Amino acid sequence: DSGELRQVRYTLNNSLRPVEIAHLLDKSPPKERQLLWGLVNKDLEGDVLQHLGYDVQAEILSRMETREVLEITEGLDIDDMADLLQQLPERIMRELLQTMDIQNRTRVEQVLSYDEDTAGGLMNTDTVTIRPDITVETALRYIRRHKEIPDMTDSLFVVSRRDAYIGILPLTKLLVSDPDMLVREIMSTDIEPIEATMTDSEVAQLFEQHDLISAPVIDEDGKLLGRITIDDVVDVIREDADHSLMSMAGLGEDADTFAPLMRTTRNRAIWLGINLLTAFIASAVIGVFEDTIEKVVALAVLMPIVASMGGIAGSQTLTLVIRGQALGHVERSNIGWLLNRELVAGALNGLLWASVVAAVAIIWFQDIYIGGIIAAAIVINLIAGALAGTLLPIGLKAAGIDPALAGSVLLTTITDVVGFFAFLGLATYFYS
Amino acid sequence: DSGELRQVRYTLNNSLRPVEIAHLLDKSPPKERQLLWGLVNKDLEGDVLQHLGYDVQAEILSRMETREVLEITEGLDIDDMADLLQQLPERIMRELLQTMDIQNRTRVEQVLSYDEDTAGGLMNTDTVTIRPDITVETALRYIRRHKEIPDMTDSLFVVSRRDAYIGILPLTKLLVSDPDMLVREIMSTDIEPIEATMTDSEVAQLFEQHDLISAPVIDEDGKLLGRITIDDVVDVIREDADHSLMSMAGLGEDADTFAPLMRTTRNRAIWLGINLLTAFIASAVIGVFEDTIEKVVALAVLMPIVASMGGIAGSQTLTLVIRGQALGHVERSNIGWLLNRELVAGALNGLLWASVVAAVAIIWFQDIYIGGIIAAAIVINLIAGALAGTLLPIGLKAAGIDPALAGSVLLTTITDVVGFFAFLGLATYFYS
Numbered sequence: 001d002s003g004e005l006r007q008v009r010y011t012l013n014n015s016l017r018p019v020e021i022a023h024l025l026d027k028s029p030p031k032e033r034q035l036l037w038g039l040v041n042k043d044l045e046g047d048v049l050q051h052l053g054y055d056v057q058a059e060i061l062s063r064m065e066t067r068e069v070l071e072i073t074e075g076l077d078i079d080d081m082a083d084l085l086q087q088l089p090e091r092i093m094r095e096l097l098q099t100m101d102i103q104n105r106t107r108v109e110q111v112l113s114y115d116e117d118t119a120g121g122l123m124n125t126d127t128v129t130i131r132p133d134i135t136v137e138t139a140l141r142y143i144r145r146h147k148e149i150p151d152m153t154d155s156l157f158v159v160s161r162r163d164a165y166i167g168i169l170p171l172t173k174l175l176v177s178d179p180d181m182l183v184r185e186i187m188s189t190d191i192e193p194i195e196a197t198m199t200d201s202e203v204a205q206l207f208e209q210h211d212l213i214s215a216p217v218i219d220e221d222g223k224l225l226g227r228i229t230i231d232d233v234v235d236v237i238r239e240d241a242d243h244s245l246m247s248m249a250g251l252g253e254d255a256d257t258f259a260p261l262m263r264t265t266r267n268r269a270i271w272l273g274i275n276l277l278t279a280f281i282a283s284a285v286i287g288v289f290e291d292t293i294e295k296v297v298a299l300a301v302l303m304p305i306v307a308s309m310g311g312i313a314g315s316q317t318l319t320l321v322i323r324g325q326a327l328g329h330v331e332r333s334n335i336g337w338l339l340n341r342e343l344v345a346g347a348l349n350g351l352l353w354a355s356v357v358a359a360v361a362i363i364w365f366q367d368i369y370i371g372g373i374i375a376a377a378i379v380i381n382l383i384a385g386a387l388a389g390t391l392l393p394i395g396l397k398a399a400g401i402d403p404a405l406a407g408s409v410l411l412t413t414i415t416d417v418v419g420f421f422a423f424l425g426l427a428t429y430f431y432s
Numbered sequence: 433d434s435g436e437l438r439q440v441r442y443t444l445n446n447s448l449r450p451v452e453i454a455h456l457l458d459k460s461p462p463k464e465r466q467l468l469w470g471l472v473n474k475d476l477e478g479d480v481l482q483h484l485g486y487d488v489q490a491e492i493l494s495r496m497e498t499r500e501v502l503e504i505t506e507g508l509d510i511d512d513m514a515d516l517l518q519q520l521p522e523r524i525m526r527e528l529l530q531t532m533d534i535q536n537r538t539r540v541e542q543v544l545s546y547d548e549d550t551a552g553g554l555m556n557t558d559t560v561t562i563r564p565d566i567t568v569e570t571a572l573r574y575i576r577r578h579k580e581i582p583d584m585t586d587s588l589f590v591v592s593r594r595d596a597y598i599g600i601l602p603l604t605k606l607l608v609s610d611p612d613m614l615v616r617e618i619m620s621t622d623i624e625p626i627e628a629t630m631t632d633s634e635v636a637q638l639f640e641q642h643d644l645i646s647a648p649v650i651d652e653d654g655k656l657l658g659r660i661t662i663d664d665v666v667d668v669i670r671e672d673a674d675h676s677l678m679s680m681a682g683l684g685e686d687a688d689t690f691a692p693l694m695r696t697t698r699n700r701a702i703w704l705g706i707n708l709l710t711a712f713i714a715s716a717v718i719g720v721f722e723d724t725i726e727k728v729v730a731l732a733v734l735m736p737i738v739a740s741m742g743g744i745a746g747s748q749t750l751t752l753v754i755r756g757q758a759l760g761h762v763e764r765s766n767i768g769w770l771l772n773r774e775l776v777a778g779a780l781n782g783l784l785w786a787s788v789v790a791a792v793a794i795i796w797f798q799d800i801y802i803g804g805i806i807a808a809a810i811v812i813n814l815i816a817g818a819l820a821g822t823l824l825p826i827g828l829k830a831a832g833i834d835p836a837l838a839g840s841v842l843l844t845t846i847t848d849v850v851g852f853f854a855f856l857g858l859a860t861y862f863y864s
Contacts, residue, residue, distance in 0.1 A: 017642075019641045019642070026759075027756075027760070027763070027766060028766070029766060029769040029770075140607070143607050144607065144608055146608050148608065149607065152645065154645070171603050171604070171607065172580075172581035172585055172603070175572070175575050175576065175581065175603065175607075176576055176578050176579065176581060208666060208670075209455070210449075210451070211583065211663040213584065213645055213662065230645065230662055230666075231643040233666075234639075234640060234662075234665075234666060234669060237666060237670055237673075238640075238673060241669075241670060241674060242673060242755065245676050245755065248677070248751075249747050249748050249750075249752075250744075250748060251748060251751060251752060255752065257753075257755070257756040257759070257761045257770070258761070258769070258770070258773075260773075261773050261776055261777060264773060264774075264777045265777040268748055268777060268781055269781050269785075271744065272741060272744060272781055273785065275740065275741070275744045276741065276785055276788070279737040279740040279741065280737070280792070282736050282737075282740075283733050286732060286736070287733045287796075290730075290733065293725075293732050293733075294726070294729045297722045297725050297726045298722075299732075300718060300722075300725050300729075300731075300732035300735075301715050301718045301722065302715060303732075304714050304715060304718070304736065304739070304848070305708070305712065305715055307736070308707065308710075308714075308844075309704060309707070312682075312703070312707045313700065313704060315681050316682060316683060319677060319680075319681035319683060320681075320683060320687065320689060321689075323674065323677065323678065324459075324689040327458075328455070328459070329458055329689045330689065331459065334459060334460070334461060337461040337690070341461075341696060342696075344693055344697075345693060345696045345700060349697055349700055349704055352701060353701075353704055353705065353708055356708070360712070412740075416736070
């Protein structure tokens with residue numbers, strides 16, 4: 001019904017803001033998403049696009065022609081444009097850059113010259129700058145000549161004639177200062193400017209620690225390149241926080257909730273395959289003790305408890321350490337204390353729950369040996385879990401491997417192997 | 433060595449900012465933490481305290497006397513003071529409020545009257561307000577009379593004579609407007625003020641969607657109560673994002689990485705106990721099939737693979753849905769599509785990996801039956817994982833239970849039970 005479609009198109013474009021349209025697209029299954037995107041007005045497309053999840057952006061961009069991409073990205077902020085361009089294949093990106101006017105191209109290329117995950121990749125070039133040797137009154141008159149000041153401008157940046165960064169002048173300060181004072185006298189120099197090569201996580205930490213709204217970005221010579229604003233930092237914070245959660249389940253933090261079936265199936269298949277390998281390792285350990293299990297079937301019944309308790313305890317330690325790493329809490333100086341506490345906590349909880357499990361096992365199977373064996377195995381496995389949960393993320397990080405991604409698979413492998421080996425090994429010793 | 437201590441004290445108080453001192457305390461084991469806290473200058477304590485993790489705050493506050501708490505919280509913002517007071521026992525909080533001057537007490541009590549997790553609990557009362565019927569020039573002169581404008585002030589709030597909220601006037605707008613214009617003519621009314629009862633997650637979404645730096649908070653009659661600033665919203669965003677990660681491992685999002693041994697042991701014990709219960713349920717299922725396992729020991733060797741594959745696949749779905757809920761992506765209208773995709777993706781991956789496992793099992797145990805049985809069980813369990821991973825978080829949320837906390841335990845219970853039952857049940861049927 002085309003009348004209904006017209007209605008939807010009208011509502012979409014006239015009563016929703018671009019960010020709300022983007023949210024609607026993000027939470028729509030593929031077909032509806034494509035349909036809705038087709039209804040978005042041309043002049044809103046760029047704005048909508050920049051608010052979409054990365055995976056959704058990439059999907060939509062991949063279906064566009066170069067000319068279209070150029071049209072819709074025209075009005076965007078330099079940093080948002082650079083973000084979008086980075087989603088495109090190299091060839092198309094080059095083509096697009098060629099078609100831009102020289103000023104914009106230079107700016108975009110400057111942002112693109114820095115890695116996406118650095119201050120340079122995060123910055124925008126829309127700074128408002130002033131000289132240090134003018135009066136407050138002159139500064140106010142100069143500002144009034146602007147038709148509009150860019151969003152998120154809480155401070156002016158004070159620069160030398162050669163664009164070297166000198167300090168910042170908060171608007172609130174400017175507004176309450178004596179008109180005859182010099183900018184130099186009221187500007188603030190206690191915030192260090194951000195080097196363009198700083199990682200985005202460090203930038204986020206800086207913003208959080210100093211409650212910043214915007215901050216200047218400089219190159220290695222101290223020249224002002226642009227500024228970073230809190231709205232982009234908030235995105236970094238959310239992505240960083242999402243990262244651990246999603247990685248630990250083998251999902252990318254950019255994962256589109258409504259990705260098409262085949263993409264989902266393919267992505268999941270890899271993770272399942274890796275985990276299958278670790279499951280086979282555990283099975284191989286059990287296989288070693290087939291004869292013992294044949295004699296005492298109760299072992300087969302109880303063995304998952306040993307593996308599971310070690311896995312759960314280890315995961316708790318692992319999660320705590322991974323979050324501690326993300327917050328910058330875990331470092332060389334305190335690993336010793338942390339490892340020690342985790343080991344003792346693991347041993348104590350091991351003793352507590354081992355006695356419960358032992359009691360149940362003895363009553364269930366009327367066999368006092370099996371109680372002692374499972375108790376010992378649980379204590380051993382909880383200690384192994386504490387050890388692996390603490391040392392794995394630290395070792396992985398030192399090796400440049402993402403602990404959130406590799407940590408949980410490796411941890412379960414260790415607790416499965418140790419759990420089965422301890423339990424069935426002890427049983428083999430005592431029952432033969 | 434007291435000379436060395438003096439050195440540390442000097443460095444701590446003179447070369448670190450309060451937020452950096454807080455970070456240092458956050459990442460110190462209990463004894464060092466207590467020692468360092470003792471070295472912090474009295475006049476910095478309040479500022480340091482408000483930047484600490486919640487658990488660490490509570491620990492330090494619990495060792496303080498009422499008088500001390502009063503002293504160190506004196507200079508804090510109203511919202512930060514309210515945050516700290518909420519960590520104290522009711523009786524001490526009342527005592528503290530009694531000792532405050534009437535103006536401060538009224539303000540703090542207003543913030544305290546709203547739940548911690550609402551806009552009212554998040555707001556500060558340091559607004560700068562103006563009337564709509566004055567000129568830009570008058571407004572500028574009025575502002576100049578302030579010695580200092582509160583941090584994070586990007587806008588003035590326009591209010592009626594009775595303090596009813598009318599609109600906002602961004603400072604950037606004020607700076608570029610014609611001095612003869614009226615505030616009413618240049619103010620902006622397209623940002624809806626925030627109701628004090630709105631949840632903090634909704635507030636965060638609003639800030640993210642509209643790229644806000646500060647926003648007005650009103651009561652049910654439209655009266656301006658205060659404002660929320662982006663720095664507090666960033667904390668909410670980080671906590672919300674941390675919440676899922678930590679809850680899925682049975683840890684609180686406020687958990688202190690360096691909590692003392694006994695507290696850690698106690699907190700972990702509960703989670704291990706809950707998981708032990710689910711492990712016993714899985715064991716009970718295996719126990720039903722003891723006779724079959726006795727006949728075919730290979731079953732014991734392979735059965736963890738079935739449970740593990742279902743658990744991993746289910747966890748991926750669960751994590752995706754929990755994050756989708758947090759982002760506001762998953763709702764009634766698209767659950768159907770999501771469930772359908774997860775089921776088909778589960779079935780497809782089930783078929784893929786089931787054939788791999790079947791091939792390995794047949795070669796390993798030289799038994800064609802066991803290959804077919806494990807293949808069927810894996811497909812069944814991956815479908816069960818998809819079903820549980822999608823529907824559990826939705827059902828739990830509808831029931832008012834936190835999906836991140838309860839979801840993973842319930843999911844593993846389901847995939848363990850279904851996995852063992854399908855595998856051993858089929859085996860019992862075919863081998864008897």
